[in-house]
Amino acid sequence: xxxxxxxxxxxxxxxxxxxxxxxxxxxxxxxxxxxxxxxxxxxxxxxxxxxxxxxxxxxxxxxxxxxxxxxxxxxxxxxxxxxxxxxxxxxxxxxxxxxxxxxxxxxxxxxxxxxxxxxxxxxxxxxxxxxxxxxxxxxxxxxxxxxxxxxxxxxxxxxxxxxxxxxxxxxxxxxxxxxxxxxxxxxxxxxxxxxxxxxxxxxxxxxxxxxxxxxxxxxxxxxxxxxxxxxxxxxxxxxxxxxxxxxxxxxxxxxxxxxxxxxxxxxxxxxxxxxxxxxxxxxxxxxxxxxxxxxxxxxxxxxxxxxxxxxxxxxxxxxxxxxxxxxxxxxxxxxxxxxxxxxxxxxx
Amino acid sequence: xxxxxxxxxxxxxxxxxxxxxxxxxxxxxxxxxxxxxxxxxxxxxxxxxxxxxxxxxxxxxxxxxxxxxxxxxxxxxxxxxxxxxxxxxxxxxxxxxxxxxxxxxxxxxxxxxxxxxxxxxxxxxxxxxxxxxxxxxxxxxxxxxxxxxxxxxxxxxxxxxxxxxxxxxxxxxxxxxxxxxxxxxxxxxxxxxxxxxxxxxxxxxxxxxxxxxxxxxxxxxxxxxxxxxxxxxxxxxxxxxxxxxxxxxxxxxxxxxxxxxxxxxxxxxxxxxxxxxxxxxxxxxxxxxxxxxxxxxxxxxxxxxxxxxxxxxxxxxxxxxxxxxxxxxxxxxxxxxxxxxxxxxxxxxxxxxxxxxxxxxxxxxxxxxxxx
Numbered sequence: 001x002x003x004x005x006x007x008x009x010x011x012x013x014x015x016x017x018x019x020x021x022x023x024x025x026x027x028x029x030x031x032x033x034x035x036x037x038x039x040x041x042x043x044x045x046x047x048x049x050x051x052x053x054x055x056x057x058x059x060x061x062x063x064x065x066x067x068x069x070x071x072x073x074x075x076x077x078x079x080x081x082x083x084x085x086x087x088x089x090x091x092x093x094x095x096x097x098x099x100x101x102x103x104x105x106x107x108x109x110x111x112x113x114x115x116x117x118x119x120x121x122x123x124x125x126x127x128x129x130x131x132x133x134x135x136x137x138x139x140x141x142x143x144x145x146x147x148x149x150x151x152x153x154x155x156x157x158x159x160x161x162x163x164x165x166x167x168x169x170x171x172x173x174x175x176x177x178x179x180x181x182x183x184x185x186x187x188x189x190x191x192x193x194x195x196x197x198x199x200x201x202x203x204x205x206x207x208x209x210x211x212x213x214x215x216x217x218x219x220x221x222x223x224x225x226x227x228x229x230x231x232x233x234x235x236x237x238x239x240x241x242x243x244x245x246x247x248x249x250x251x252x253x254x255x256x257x258x259x260x261x262x263x264x265x266x267x268x269x270x271x272x273x274x275x276x277x278x279x280x281x282x283x284x285x286x287x288x289x290x291x292x293x294x295x296x297x298x299x300x301x302x303x304x305x306x307x308x309x310x311x312x313x314x315x316x317x318x319x320x321x322x323x324x325x326x327x328x329x330x331x332x333x334x335x336x337x338x339x340x341x342x343x344x345x346x347x348x
Numbered sequence: 349x350x351x352x353x354x355x356x357x358x359x360x361x362x363x364x365x366x367x368x369x370x371x372x373x374x375x376x377x378x379x380x381x382x383x384x385x386x387x388x389x390x391x392x393x394x395x396x397x398x399x400x401x402x403x404x405x406x407x408x409x410x411x412x413x414x415x416x417x418x419x420x421x422x423x424x425x426x427x428x429x430x431x432x433x434x435x436x437x438x439x440x441x442x443x444x445x446x447x448x449x450x451x452x453x454x455x456x457x458x459x460x461x462x463x464x465x466x467x468x469x470x471x472x473x474x475x476x477x478x479x480x481x482x483x484x485x486x487x488x489x490x491x492x493x494x495x496x497x498x499x500x501x502x503x504x505x506x507x508x509x510x511x512x513x514x515x516x517x518x519x520x521x522x523x524x525x526x527x528x529x530x531x532x533x534x535x536x537x538x539x540x541x542x543x544x545x546x547x548x549x550x551x552x553x554x555x556x557x558x559x560x561x562x563x564x565x566x567x568x569x570x571x572x573x574x575x576x577x578x579x580x581x582x583x584x585x586x587x588x589x590x591x592x593x594x595x596x597x598x599x600x601x602x603x604x605x606x607x608x609x610x611x612x613x614x615x616x617x618x619x620x621x622x623x624x625x626x627x628x629x630x631x632x633x634x635x636x637x638x639x640x641x642x643x644x645x646x647x648x649x650x651x652x653x654x655x656x657x658x659x660x661x662x663x664x665x666x667x668x669x670x671x672x673x674x675x676x677x678x679x680x681x682x683x684x685x686x687x688x689x690x691x692x693x694x695x696x697x698x699x700x701x702x703x704x705x706x707x708x709x710x711x712x713x714x715x716x717x718x719x720x
Binding site for chain 1: 393394395396397422424425426427428430431433434435438439441442451620621622623624625626627629651653654655656657659660662663664666667680
């Protein structure tokens with residue numbers, strides 16, 4: 001469970017990491033409140049690498065494989081930034097978070113990849129969570145993390161319970177449309193949807209949509225244009241599953257299921273005026289799911305969709321132009337519709 | 349119903365044999381060409397991996413020749429390959445190519461669907477006959493693989509460049525023609541004699557030994573990997589590869605050609621990559637370690653651009669290379685890859701491997717070559 005250098009990987013039992021680093025990339029945006037509550041409850045000090053910056057991205061790009069997708073490169077940068085500041089890195093290996101599905105292969109190999117990135121990487125704590133296995137095995141994986149910090153089993157159980165409550169709370173806040181970072185910190189902030197005139201679904205992985213640097217504050221910009229935003233967390237799970245059940249072949253990537261399900265629910269239930277699909281360059285599963293979503297969208301009802309492919313070379317100007325053009329188009333369509341209904345009213 | 353399937357190395361020898369035996373109509377897609385690649389790249393998503401694009405190109409060319417049923421394997425991930433059939437079906441439908449995709453999913457809880465699909469494909473032929481046909485075809489595949497291995501081992505000794513490859517192509521034809529087990533036994537002798545009859549020179553020093561690992565489609569299909577095997581052989585390298593068609597067709601148990609099992613390679617990979625990452629990712633790492641133990645001088649790692657499992661392997665192989673002391677060259681191949689660039693890198697890589705062997709002062713008797 002602990003990955004160290006290429007030696008035997010075994011450490012003495014008395015090794016007690018105090019400062020634990022959590023790189024702020026990839027699944028950070030999904031599970032950080034859970035991890036943080038768990039680790040802090042066990043008495044560890046949690047160190048984040050903070051928001052993505054130009055320096056972090058450049059460091060990641062220089063170390064990561066050229067062929068990796070953008071979020072993995074960003075993650076490398078975050079992990080490298082924590083080097084030397086912490087006793088251990090916390091990078092869980094999430095193989096599957098639901099029966100019969102997988103997460104992305106990159107997440108399966110992530111701890112090993114990070115360890116191979118540099119010679120002086122701190123030890124990596126990587127419990128394997130795999131829902132193909134029994135609940136007991138997953139519990140044991142979590143328990144073994146706890147044993148690194150404390151010998152008291154009750155304390156580990158309590159930490160797990162508290163962590164789970166924090167996670168539920170975070171998910172509830174996201175579902176209510178809190179601003180992601182505010183939801184993570186628990187500060188009452190702006191809402192993504194406040195009943196403005198236009199409503200746009202921003203669909204994409206959390207680590208793409210919520211990262212303010214790589215997407216150049218897409219969410220803030222959209223709100224600045226007077227647009228309400230729907231993220232995939234705001235679409236109820238029941239609606240997502242309904243849409244997914246209709247597909248001829250089930251998608252087997254867990255986070256893609258969420259994405260495709262909520263996108264299709266937005267289309268078939270006409271929840272939004274337009275959709276922005278955010279993909280990072282070289283994302284494997286998204287290249288497949290995009291074909292599926294695009295075709296199903298056309299079949300279900302033509303809600304306009306803008307696909308934004310982001311990579312480390314994406315220029316701000318190009319991105320803004322496209323978003324502005326898209327929103328302008330939506331506004332025109334919307335006004336056209338309003339005009340029509342007014343005329344119809346007059347005629348009646 | 350005219351069935352077609354994409355090219356993958358010598359897969360057509362096997363499938364043609366099965367369909368002929370069953371008396372089922374089929375269309376062989378034209379040999380892969382630049383046009384195949386262009387067609388695939390035109391319709392496929394931009395950063396889909398290259399096997400998706402090329403197999404899509406094969407399908408389109410076969411549909412142009414009258415095929416209406418497309419054969420593909422589906423799976424459960426996490427590699428994208430399991431989703432090919434669904435994505436390609438949608439792409440072809442969207443582009444207006446009239447064909448039906450039949451995805452065979454070999455999974456216990458999809459058994460009913462698999463049986464229904466095969467039942468439809470075999471068009472009334474009996475199950476016993478089908479199983480016999482498959483068994484015979486697997487024997488053919490095994491023979492083809494051993495022939496290919498022989499060619500890999502002897503190409504570096506040929507006096508006239510390309511003679512081995514020519515002999516191998518003639519051997520394929522001989523295997524393709526035979527229709528019963530007796531014929532196959534005769535073909536075996538004939539083919540090996542054919543390969544052995546290629547004039548060979550005595551080598552002054554034992555050749556440098558290079559192993560090819562990586563994503564199976566690229567390793568198996570000489571057209572898409574830019575004939576790296578031939579190129580390496582002609583550069584004077586004794587080549588071995590980690591995967592043969594038989595390994596792929598008989599996915600469980602021991603690797604019949606090379607002799608090490610999946611589990612062995614996974615165990616070898618464990619110090620570097622401790623979890624399955626889909627596709628062949630973990631095996632690429634494991635085979636590199638195993639080939640080092642078998643005394644190879646270098647490892648060539650082939651991967652399609654954006655391939656997820658192999659990109660992970662590529663990120664970890666530098667660590668393996670440092671730790672084990674074996675040079676590794678990762679070649680990323682996509683529709684833009686040029687032949688000259690690959691040739692230059694292979695040449696430099698061979699030179700490097702040779703130089704390192706001389707430096708380490710290890711001398712290898714040629715008798716050791718037979719026990720790979």
